[in-house]
Amino acid sequence: xxxxxxxxxxxxxxxxxxxxxxxxxxxxxxxxxxxxxxxxxxxxxxxxxxxxxxxxxxxxxxxxxxxxxxxxxxxxxxxxxxxxxxxxxxxxxxxxxxxxxxxxxxxxxxxxxxxxxxxxxxxxxxxxxxxxxxxxxxxxxxxxxxxxxxxxxxxxxxxxxxxxxxxxxxxxxxxxxxxxxxxxxxxxxxxxxxxxxxxxxxxxxxxxxxxxxxxxxxxxxxxxxxxxxxxxxxxxxxxxxxxxxxxxxxxxxxxxxxxxxxxxxxxxxxxxxxxxxxxxxxxxxxxxxxxxxxxxxxxxxxxxxxxxxxxxxxxxxxxxxxxxxxxxxxxxxxxxxxxxxxxxxxxxxxxxxxxxxxxxxxx
Amino acid sequence: xxxxxxxxxxxxxxxxxxxxxxxxxxxxxxxxxxxxxxxxxxxxxxxxxxxxxxxxxxxxxxxxxxxxxxxxxxxxxxxxxxxxxxxxxxxxxxxxxxxxxxxxxxxxxxxxxxxxxxxxxxxxxxxxxxxxxxxxxxxxxxxxxxxxxxxxxxxxxxxxxxxxxxxxxxxxxxxxxxxxxxxxxxxxxxxxxxxxxxxxxxxxxxxxxxxxxxxxxxxxxxxxxx
Numbered sequence: 001x002x003x004x005x006x007x008x009x010x011x012x013x014x015x016x017x018x019x020x021x022x023x024x025x026x027x028x029x030x031x032x033x034x035x036x037x038x039x040x041x042x043x044x045x046x047x048x049x050x051x052x053x054x055x056x057x058x059x060x061x062x063x064x065x066x067x068x069x070x071x072x073x074x075x076x077x078x079x080x081x082x083x084x085x086x087x088x089x090x091x092x093x094x095x096x097x098x099x100x101x102x103x104x105x106x107x108x109x110x111x112x113x114x115x116x117x118x119x120x121x122x123x124x125x126x127x128x129x130x131x132x133x134x135x136x137x138x139x140x141x142x143x144x145x146x147x148x149x150x151x152x153x154x155x156x157x158x159x160x161x162x163x164x165x166x167x168x169x170x171x172x173x174x175x176x177x178x179x180x181x182x183x184x185x186x187x188x189x190x191x192x193x194x195x196x197x198x199x200x201x202x203x204x205x206x207x208x209x210x211x212x213x214x215x216x217x218x219x220x221x222x223x224x225x226x227x228x229x230x231x232x233x234x235x236x237x238x239x240x241x242x243x244x245x246x247x248x249x250x251x252x253x254x255x256x257x258x259x260x261x262x263x264x265x266x267x268x269x270x271x272x273x274x275x276x277x278x279x280x281x282x283x284x285x286x287x288x289x290x291x292x293x294x295x296x297x298x299x300x301x302x303x304x305x306x307x308x309x310x311x312x313x314x315x316x317x318x319x320x321x322x323x324x325x326x327x328x329x330x331x332x333x334x335x336x337x338x339x340x341x342x343x344x345x346x347x348x349x350x351x352x353x354x355x356x357x358x359x360x361x362x363x
Numbered sequence: 364x365x366x367x368x369x370x371x372x373x374x375x376x377x378x379x380x381x382x383x384x385x386x387x388x389x390x391x392x393x394x395x396x397x398x399x400x401x402x403x404x405x406x407x408x409x410x411x412x413x414x415x416x417x418x419x420x421x422x423x424x425x426x427x428x429x430x431x432x433x434x435x436x437x438x439x440x441x442x443x444x445x446x447x448x449x450x451x452x453x454x455x456x457x458x459x460x461x462x463x464x465x466x467x468x469x470x471x472x473x474x475x476x477x478x479x480x481x482x483x484x485x486x487x488x489x490x491x492x493x494x495x496x497x498x499x500x501x502x503x504x505x506x507x508x509x510x511x512x513x514x515x516x517x518x519x520x521x522x523x524x525x526x527x528x529x530x531x532x533x534x535x536x537x538x539x540x541x542x543x544x545x546x547x548x549x550x551x552x553x554x555x556x557x558x559x560x561x562x563x564x565x566x567x568x569x570x571x572x573x574x575x576x577x578x579x580x581x582x583x584x585x586x587x588x589x
Contacts, residue, residue, distance in 0.1 A: 057486050081489040082498075088490035094483050098505040107501075108491030157492055 010068025012161065012193055016053050016060050018046070024217045025049055031210065031222070033068065036187055036194040038208030038225070040201075040236075045216045047197040051163050054195065055088050056081040067161055067193075085116075087154030089164040093146035095153075101133045101141070104149055108157035116158055124152040127189070128182055144175030148182060155186070162194040168203060183207055201236075205229075205245050205285050206363045230332040232315035232323050237334055242323065243287040244333045245363070250276045259304075262362075266329025267307040274362055283363040288323060288334035290358040295345055297354050305357040309333060311347055326355055365561050371538055372546040373562075375454070379542060380522040383461040387469040387518045388511070390462070395473030396503075417467045424464060425531025432456045432532055452534045457542075460532045461522045469518040476510020477503070509581040516577045520570050 010033035018025040025046035031037050039047050052058040054065060056072065056079065065073040072079045087108075095104050105121050125131050128148045133141060141149065147167055154162065167183075168176045180203070187194070187207055198204050204211065204225075211228040213220045213236065221228055230237050230244050251261040251268065258273040262282060269284065276282055297306050312332070313325035322342050326333040335355060337347075345353065365373075398410060416424055432450035433439045438459070439449035450456035484506060488498040504511070526544040533540030535549070543562055550559040 055490060057489070081486075082492050082494050086490065088487075090483070090487065092483075094487045096484065096487070096502065098502075107488070107493075111492040111497070153491065 010160075010193075011066075012068075012195075013064065013066040014050070014054060015065070016050070016063040018049055018053060018058075018060050023049070026218050027053075029212065029219060029222055031193065031195070031212070033193050034191045035209035036196050036207045037210040037212060038204040039195060039197045039212045039214065040199060040204055041214030041220075042216065043199065045214045047214060048165055050214075051088075051165050051195060051197055054161075055086060055163055056084055057088075070160070085157070085160040087157055087159035087162045089147070089151050089154050089162070089167045091166045091169050093143075093150035095138050095141075095146055095149060097138055099138065101130070101136065101138055101149060104138060105130065105153050105156060108153060112157055118158040119155055121152075121156055124155055127185060128152045142175065143171045144179050147171060147175075148179060151182070151186070155190075160192060162190075162192055164194060164196045166197050166199070168198075168200070180206060201239075201241065201243075205243065206283065226332055230325055230334050232313060232325060237288070237323060237325075238315075238317060240289075241287060242289075242334055242336070243285050244331070246284045246286060246328070246331050246333065246360075248282055248284060250274070250278050250280045250282055252278050264307070264329060264331065266309070266327075266331065269307070269357065269360055270304045271360060271362060276362070284360045285363055286333060286357055286360045288336040290360075291326075291333065291335035292356045292358070293324065293335055293337055293341070293345060293347070294354045294356060298356075301356065303356045303358055305360070307333075307355045307357065309353060309355045311349055311351040311353065313349060314342065314347060328355065365565075366558065368537060369543075369546055369558065369562060372541050372543050375538075375541065376523060376543040379454070379457055379461055380519045382458050383465055383522045384469070384515055384519045386458070386462050387465060388515060391466065391469040391473055391514065391518075395470045396477055396499075398470070398474045399477035413470050414467050416464050421464065421525070421527025422531060425460065425528040428456075428460045428463065428528065428532045432459065451532055452536060452540060454533075454539060457529060457533045457540055460528045461525060464525060464528045465518045465521045468521045469514040472510050472514040472517060473507070476507040476513075479510075480506055512577055512580060516573055520573055523566065523570065 012031040012033060014027055014029045014031065016025065016027045023046070027050055039050065041047055049058065053060045053063065059078060062075050063073050064075065070085070071077065072084050096107065099107065105124065109117060109121055128151060130149060130152055133145055133149060151167065168179060171179065184206065196207060208225050210223065211225050212222045213228060213234055221231065221234055226245050228234065228236065232238060236242060246264055248262040248264040248269065251263040253260050253273060260271045260274040260276070262269045262271060262284065307328050309326040309328045311324055312327050315323045315325070316339070317323045317336060320338055321336055322339050324335040324337060324342070324347060326335060333355060347353070394413070398406065398413070429451055430436050431438050434443055434449040439451055442448065442450045450459060480503065484502050485498050488502045493501060524544060525542070526548070529540070529542055530545060533542070535541050535545050543566060547559050547562045550556070550562070
């Protein structure tokens, strides 16, 4: 798909200090000018406040906010929300109940100059499959349909930045699963930067390229997705369901055994048969507890996937287990093994060994 | 039966109520908006002032208005200087008095309508590039329509039923400031119960039908929306 919002890579600079009663939030971030930046952290840590401040919905004095060559906020100036070229998707779809589905979709599109219209309502209708909704009143739409319309409505303004505040959080699991592919389509088709607030690891693993980890009142870390996911000084890599997200390219299918091969830069992974086309870029979620380590590439095992790796870090997880950081080619990977096995294998930083991957989930 | 003088009184009454409602919608909308959105510490002062006509006896309100509008009052003197006549005992004076008297009946429904909107629809509109005025016209006005209807009808109906204030500041000049409620009072005073019946019954019926229409319409609106 061609990208109508094709952007030169611009950076987003966000510097804020919010003080409101007991609530404090200090943010100093440089974010990439394209791709999805996931914003994660415990509830109440200020994720939504950050997004609202970026949108200008809450006025934070003295902040600095620059998107490419657009200065949205500086110590001397504040550009009001309606003059910022952004799209905002709220947790609740917040559709205009007094307008039709089409009028909702076109509300922002009508308000931008014709020469800035790079995404037409027709294109969005197609991408988000909104056609079937047009004949119904807004009040008759389901949760997932409402949110799809809200996303389309925000994108119809051809924004330079898309802000999404837990857009799937208020949906039931079925609607969530139904809408995720649409978000992935958008992710693959649009180059504009997206700030995506979420507390669902699965959404982040599927959609984000970059991750901002927040703690109450501050930013703990910011960086490329897999780097952050595998940093053992952060909570994410120490969680029970800690996982790395590897990117690879579908190499081909084995129709006899109904398997799919995915090429990573560190080797080849075999998965159960997938529908993806060869050559397609895919993400694989590999949970730390599904990875075991051996010193030699064993052949007498039922585990098909065995990748050469190097140990880059060892961090205790609990009394009996440790989390091992590995490098698989250029991509970090996590393994959770018992302290006893680590000692017996004499794992130290730099040890070359083999990671046996029991399962990897294609995202 | 209804006599020509009564028709004149009816005409003045309707003109007064319509004009007052119009002015109140124009003045009351920004005031109600401000009351609904402002976080000013002393907002309650304004709220109390707006509600004052609800609790004051109309004669008290009329008395102070008479002083203000009379030749020695600030408004009356200004009018005397500008147009050569004071405001008391004139139709213009009646309009000013009615606006003050019916203010809470228009401002309060509007304020509560604006309050119940919340800030979300406005925030959404702002992220969709709608400026301040655009947001008000395209989002607030349509969503607050039941509130506007209630406010207009209450303002209108309340002005129709005005008596004390009108008597104090308007006098009882037929063809100029004699409104229906005062005409009825006159008929009763002169024991002309038949004319009083026609006017009273008519006003009762009219007011009831008006309110029926509003509540029916607002109910339909609220049924359409979830």
